[in-house]
Amino acid sequence: MKSKSINIPYILWIGIFIVVPLILVLLFAFTDSSGNFTIENIINVGNYASVFVRSIWLGLIATVICVILGYPMAYALSKIAPNMQEFMIVLLMLPMWMNFLLRTYAWMTILENNGLLNRLLMFIGIGQVNLINTSGAVVLGMVYNFLPYMILPIYTIISRIDNRIIEAAQDLGASRRKVFSKIILPLSIPGVISGITMVFVPAVSTFIISKMLGGGANILIGDLIEMQFLGSSYNPNLGSAISLVLMILIMICMGIMNQFDHEDNSMGGMII
Amino acid sequence: MADNKIIVLKDISVSFDSEVILNNLNLYIKDGEFVTFLGPSGCGKTTTLRIIGGFVTPDKGDVLFNTKKINNLPPHKREVNTIFQKYALFPHLNVYENVAFGMRVQKKGENEIRNTVHEMLKMVNLSGYENRNVNSLSGGQQQRIAIARALANRPKVLLLDEPLGALDLKLRKDMQVELKNIQQKTGITFIFVTHDQEEALSMSDTVVVMDKGEIQQVGTPLDIYNEPKNAFVADFIGESNILDGIMHENYLVEFAGKKFDCLDCGFGKMEPVDVVIRPEDIEVVEPEKGHICGLVTSVTFKGVHYEIIVDVNGFKWMIQSTEVQNPGDKIGMILQPDDIHIMKKSKYSGAFGDYSAFSDEMYEEQHNKPITEEE
Ligand SMILES: Nc1ncnc2c1ncn2[C@@H]1O[C@H](COP(=O)(O)OP(=O)(O)OP(=O)(O)O)[C@@H](O)[C@H]1O
Ligand SMILES: [Mg+2]
Numbered sequence: 001m002k003s004k005s006i007n008i009p010y011i012l013w014i015g016i017f018i019v020v021p022l023i024l025v026l027l028f029a030f031t032d033s034s035g036n037f038t039i040e041n042i043i044n045v046g047n048y049a050s051v052f053v054r055s056i057w058l059g060l061i062a063t064v065i066c067v068i069l070g071y072p073m074a075y076a077l078s079k080i081a082p083n084m085q086e087f088m089i090v091l092l093m094l095p096m097w098m099n100f101l102l103r104t105y106a107w108m109t110i111l112e113n114n115g116l117l118n119r120l121l122m123f124i125g126i127g128q129v130n131l132i133n134t135s136g137a138v139v140l141g142m143v144y145n146f147l148p149y150m151i152l153p154i155y156t157i158i159s160r161i162d163n164r165i166i167e168a169a170q171d172l173g174a175s176r177r178k179v180f181s182k183i184i185l186p187l188s189i190p191g192v193i194s195g196i197t198m199v200f201v202p203a204v205s206t207f208i209i210s211k212m213l214g215g216g217a218n219i220l221i222g223d224l225i226e227m228q229f230l231g232s233s234y235n236p237n238l239g240s241a242i243s244l245v246l247m248i249l250i251m252i253c254m255g256i257m258n259q260f261d262h263e264d265n266s267m268g269g270m271i272i
Numbered sequence: 273m274a275d276n277k278i279i280v281l282k283d284i285s286v287s288f289d290s291e292v293i294l295n296n297l298n299l300y301i302k303d304g305e306f307v308t309f310l311g312p313s314g315c316g317k318t319t320t321l322r323i324i325g326g327f328v329t330p331d332k333g334d335v336l337f338n339t340k341k342i343n344n345l346p347p348h349k350r351e352v353n354t355i356f357q358k359y360a361l362f363p364h365l366n367v368y369e370n371v372a373f374g375m376r377v378q379k380k381g382e383n384e385i386r387n388t389v390h391e392m393l394k395m396v397n398l399s400g401y402e403n404r405n406v407n408s409l410s411g412g413q414q415q416r417i418a419i420a421r422a423l424a425n426r427p428k429v430l431l432l433d434e435p436l437g438a439l440d441l442k443l444r445k446d447m448q449v450e451l452k453n454i455q456q457k458t459g460i461t462f463i464f465v466t467h468d469q470e471e472a473l474s475m476s477d478t479v480v481v482m483d484k485g486e487i488q489q490v491g492t493p494l495d496i497y498n499e500p501k502n503a504f505v506a507d508f509i510g511e512s513n514i515l516d517g518i519m520h521e522n523y524l525v526e527f528a529g530k531k532f533d534c535l536d537c538g539f540g541k542m543e544p545v546d547v548v549i550r551p552e553d554i555e556v557v558e559p560e561k562g563h564i565c566g567l568v569t570s571v572t573f574k575g576v577h578y579e580i581i582v583d584v585n586g587f588k589w590m591i592q593s594t595e596v597q598n599p600g601d602k603i604g605m606i607l608q609p610d611d612i613h614i615m616k617k618s619k620y621s622g623a624f625g626d627y628s629a630f631s632d633e634m635y636e637e638q639h640n641k642p643i644t645e646e647e
């Protein structure tokens with residue numbers, strides 16, 4: 001009985017900060033500006049299909065790049081000397097302690113037409129290349145900002161694999177490659193899944209990165225939603241409808257993702 | 273069968289962090305025998321196994337397998353399989369795939385894999401468990417899966433590192449019998465590690481007693497028990513009274529102020545020696561009829577026998593007898609020549625074999641709380 005009373009603050013928290021806002025989003029999404037029920041907002045979301053496709057597509061590319069870069073980094077990290085590992089993790093986290101906006105601004109000055117990189121390219125004679133305001137720049141921004149969220153869960157799960165299990169596999173005849181493919185890789189899948197969740201969800205719904213690095217031509221859902229609440233085209237009802245659809249799409253994506261996770265559902269809590 | 277040494281360890285030394293763990297170890301293991309490494313915790317048993325398994329490379333010395341030097345052969349290329357101290361089953365694979373692992377790695381055919389897995393599971397009495405998650409098994413079942421997994425590879429040598437350590441007494445006894453049966457049925461060389469002397473004596477063909485990274489004695493269980501080489505072995509295997517003695521001539525030894533006939537020879541004239549007398553070999557008689565007389569200081573009931581501590585001129589003997597004595601009684605002890613075993617002096621001389629500390633504890637216990645002798 002005691003454990004129930006301990007739960008009360010958390011239930012209150014969840015109620016006030018999660019359930020109520022969700023209900024509000026639902027309410028706004030299905031009403032017009034004067035408060036009458038309508039499904040027009042939801043229908044209007046369809047006009048922005050191309051923004052959805054672009055957001056999910058860029059988020060997907062960023063996530064895939066994060067897996068490709070992050071897995072080997074996490075694996076290498078788990079294999080170096082333990083005291084070195086701590087140091088490397090601090091290095092990895094260091095940029096995250098800096099403001100998100102600042103980090104993205106930094107990339108702006110690097111990628112600008114007369115920014116750092118272009119000056120270098122001109123110096124070595126390749127000439128100016130248009131880097132800023134491309135979808136490539138947006139993906140770069142996503143990968144840069146979210147890569148640590150891919151590396152950390154994979155690293156954590158790999159470094160927790162019991163060394164005796166690896167020795168048992170070697171003992172039974174598995175070479176280093178076999179140990180990796182038959183033991184380490186399958187045992188680290190839950191870490192990859194949780195990394196994908198932690199990168200994909202913020203990548204799809206980001207708005208600052210696309211605004212600063214993508215220019216006007218590359219607006220993402222996040223920007224769209226922001227515009228409905230703060231920007232020129234003030235329309236919180238449409239904004240809520242877009243948010244709702246985005247949420248459902250992400251849930252579907254994560255649902256599909258979790259089908260690949262045949263392990264016990266220890267990561268189930270990370271779906272939303 | 274002239275040269276049937278399947279594994280030879282030659283002058284092996286290992287140090288970790290400049291601490292010597294194994295010191296110039298020499299040992300050979302015959303094909304098909306059940307060898308047990310026995311010794312106190314930290315004496316280097318696991319390290320020795322890991323050298324044979326390929327997980328530790330010795331700083332010095334050679335490891336031979338069928339006369340071939342395998343010092344630098346990685347573990348996955350050795351025809352040796354290990355059952356680890358904590359089983360180390362693969363948590364992401366079910367029972368079937370755990371047992372099949374070695375064969376899958378070697379790319380064996382599906383048919384052969386299926387047959388072998390079934391055969392192995394049958395051998396360890398776990399048929400029908402193929403699809404179970406290994407985490408859902410009891411300790412004893414996991415243990416048997418580990419055995420099946422190792423044997424499925426058909427190793428020439430099986431290394432077992434305290435495989436029964438985590439099991440309760442009953443299951444432990446059953447598994448001892450089961451392991452011994454499997455060893456006899458398959459004819460595979462078993463190298464078994466334990467710090468339980470009873471387990472070692474009852475299961476092995478050969479026992480290797482180790483202490484502080486050195487081999488103290490190698491022999492059959494009977495040899496080890498009846499003819500321990502030094503005070504450490506005598507004390508570690510069973511209970512022993514160990515006294516200082518002097519060998520007057522062949523077959524005549526003096527200790528406890530008396531001369532005794534014995535069966536040992538080949539010592540120098542008047543050579544100081546250690547004398548071992550097992551507590552169960554001593555016959556208790558009336559004081560005037562005994563070779564030696566002493567005062568009973570404590571008696572403990574042990575089920576099959578009583579453990580009696582007797583003070584003889586300050587040296588505390590232990591006697592195991594089925595007849596009860598009373599603390600404070602004077603008794604006599606008779607020692608026959610074949611009850612007396614003579615050992616050369618070693619660095620362990622004087623460290624073991626007197627039950628003073630033991631009996632003081634008992635004495636205090638009895639005087640703090642007046643209970644019967646059968647406490
Ligand atoms: N990798 C290692 N690094 C440093 N010291 C080690 C290492 N492995 C073992 N040792 C040390 O070597 C000594 C012998 O260890 P080992 O594991 O061989 O003992 P053991 O006889 O198997 O003991 P137990 O019965 O407790 O399992 C111990 O003092 C241990 O601390
Ligand atoms: Mg050990």
